[in-house]
Amino acid sequence: MSNLDILKLCYLLGSLSFIVGLKMLGKPDTAKKGNFYAGIGMAIAILGTIFFHQNGEGEKIGNLAWIFGGIAIGTIVGYLAAMKVKMTQMPQMVSLFNGMGGACAALIGIVEMDTHHPEAFGERFIIFLGLMIGTISFAGSMIAYGKLEGKIKDVGSKFQQIFNNTFIFAIIALVGYASYDVEFMSSNVIWIIFGASLIYGVLFVMPIGGADMPVVISLLNSFTGVAAAFGGFLYDNQVMLTGGILVGSAGTILTVLMCKAMNRSLWNVIIGAFSTSTSTGKSTEGLSIREINATDTAILCAYAQKVTIIPGYGLAVAQAQHTCHEFEKVLEEKGVEVNFAIHPVAGRMPGHMNVLLAEADVSYDKLKEMDDINPQLPNTDVVIVIGANDVVNPAAETDPGSPIYGMPIIKANTAKNIIVMKRSMAKGYAGIENELFYDSKTRMLFGDAKAMLEKLIAEVKAV
Amino acid sequence: MILLEATGAFLKTLDTWDVIYILILAAFLGVEVISNVPAILHTPLMSGANAIHGVVIIGSIIVMGHADSTLALVLGFLAVILGTLNVVGGFVVTNRMLQMFKKKK
Known part of the structure; x- marks a missing residue:
């Protein structure tokens, strides 16, 4: 078997592992294995390239010390970063790693142009396009990261969209x-494309609302996939092609699925309909809210038959998922049936809340999806909304003028009693008023989710 | 006319037909693989896909392996680091997410 055959075999194994891995990632009981297989496939493809790759002149891969050095640094830093990140910051981390991939694709383009000065249209076109997409993905991911960290605010206007x-x-x-005119601006052109793409990446994500960041990250994820596939074109490299295109198309579908869960079109997300919308929902002036204290809440819950907890990002921010599980347990000891109602976009990414609660040992069968729990809510004695807002806002069903109109919600307002645990009366991510807080069945319980849940646990035990 | 010529040249530079086959099949496969995935797995899936496009690191290894100028060496080295970050970070983060699901059943 020649070196080339071995390399092709490595690539075939790599491609296969990506396909099988991705497929297995889509099922709860095989997901972990799927991730492992894809990782093994990646290692095979990388090692195969290092030891068996030859370029057109038959030269093998050189600069091995540099390559292994780079891999060692990347592995250590990547591993530590991934292990240290808090579960609540997962979306930012994914965005960051995505940006790294995009930057990697961009750098390949720059170096390739600089060393080989290709003159064929096809080659130049592929390099430029890969550079462009990679750079946009990099810059966009960095902005998305900044937004999720709360360091960057939404900035946008109609004019900017046109621009x-x-x-x-x-x-x-x-x-x-x-690509067509080799002489055009000679070697500077690559830097101009690079700079312009960088600026575009920033401008592209800047006006998009923070709540839509998961969709944007997913979209940029598929961009990076496409950029990787362009690398595959360039080197006639099968594993880069299959891996890149696979992620490109899977990422696009995932993006569309996420949009569907929020009942928004991708286009709406991109033009930033949330943030530029002027409507902030019905005016709630003149309406008053009613507060409740921890003792009364504990009594209400302890004597209820059915309690449903609706967790939102506020719960995650307060790191209260473990305390929440404690609360669930003390209520169950009192004979109360406790469930969790999970909105598909609760948290900062679809499925994010499931990950957080699973971390806290809440059992699977207690996590109810929105469509399963909604019909049960009218016979639920108490719903406790913890740090959630937009996903329980009845305006999504009743007010056609609301920016979230049409988004499927958890119908908390149909329950017999509603407790809303919140730090303050601040608006949700979509920046709109929530009528639920003013409902006659609603009581507000103000305070930090974690501290308040601890208080509730003590009070319930005392009942 | 220019466009036609250009497209022709574009196609000639590649092992074209094979590449187009791979491209189309992989695109359909990607769609197929993702459909019918429960919402709870969207986040790990996105993260897993994120790790897979780290395959771009292979491009950076090839660039690095044949680099001779200082610029190529420095940028290539940086690209290898970034690519590795994408791969290793991506898989480890995904694994951590999935570990939490695993504990229960």
């Missing part, structure tokens, strides 16, 4: 022309 669209067409036109 953005013009700008991206201009970049694409430049890519096309520079």
